[in-house]
Amino acid sequence: MGEIDRLDARLLLLLTDEPRLGVLECSRRLGVARGTVQARMERLEQRGVLTGFPPEVGLAAMGYVLTAFAVLEIAQGKRAEVTERLRAIDEVCEVHATTGEGDLLVRMVATSNADLQRVIDEVVDVRWVSRTSTSIALSTPIPSRVRPLLEKVAANDEGPG
Amino acid sequence: MGEIDRLDARLLLLLTDEPRLGVLECSRRLGVARGTVQARMERLEQRGVLTGFPPEVGLAAMGYVLTAFAVLEIAQGKRAEVTERLRAIDEVCEVHATTGEGDLLVRMVATSNADLQRVIDEVVDVRWVSRTSTSIALSTPIPSRVRPLLEKVAANDEGPG
């Protein structure tokens, strides 16, 4: 089912490194026929492995130089309501529902300390949020990455490619 | 400097919705000349606003159905060492250095409960990690998004576009 073979992984790695590569160029680099690459990409999309090529936006370059995380505790059974309110806050960039001490993990961005204060206030003021704990991201030693997982498959001996 | 005008924002929104659009098609949709779109994209890349079009990989479809977050407390002054060790763990997908109770926020993935146990153990066993607190992501009500921030600019009255 959710199996990715070596060629799939090599293709994804190639696209990770040079996302604007065309199908033809990929086929040349991988040493396979163009149709094969086309077919692989279609299948990867169908399986939900390759979900698209969203533009990666550097928020810092847009002025959103601050990133913060908040852990929210919320009233029992109010997760849907709270997330809806959070969705309406532009600066909220990501929300996960989690086990453990907190119920929601929120990532948000802001342009300045004052702006961050405003955003945090908006988040905290959401109804049914009972307790919050906020941390500012000082740096991001490891930005979001998938490469190592792909490399593991690409290095595998099984499968063609 | 880090200013994005309305046209830039509309272009980024367009690419967010349909990332594989070509320059020509973008120019048609935005009602501007092709050269303009080319120039805008180059400038956005130079400024670091548009950093690329990385393939978005559905980890769940690849078998990594579990996501977990860990907050690590580490020994004073050992951030570099710890992040280097974390970097070597394939399943660690993201690390932020934060203020507050914890020092590092780690996002990791795994294929099963047993696998997650192994990954967590690897993370926790990193030297200089003194205390950890782990949460499993049950769902992701708001996946990583930038759209609202772009829309805010696109809706603005200032600037051409």
Added chain:
DNA sequence: GGCAAGTTGAGCAGTATGCGCAGGGAGAGA
């Protein structure tokens, strides 16, 4: 043996890309 799936190499029409160039409009400064 025979079927199904995947890969290959080829071809074709349509279309996009990178590049250059001349002209025009808007804003800054003398």
Added chain:
DNA sequence: TCTCTCCCTGCGCATACTGCTCAACTTGCC
């Protein structure tokens, strides 16, 4: 007001890629 610069526009060109189709070959499996 004149001038300079920056940006957008519209055009054209040669090259290259895309989506699609086809027949033929390999592989694994019933």
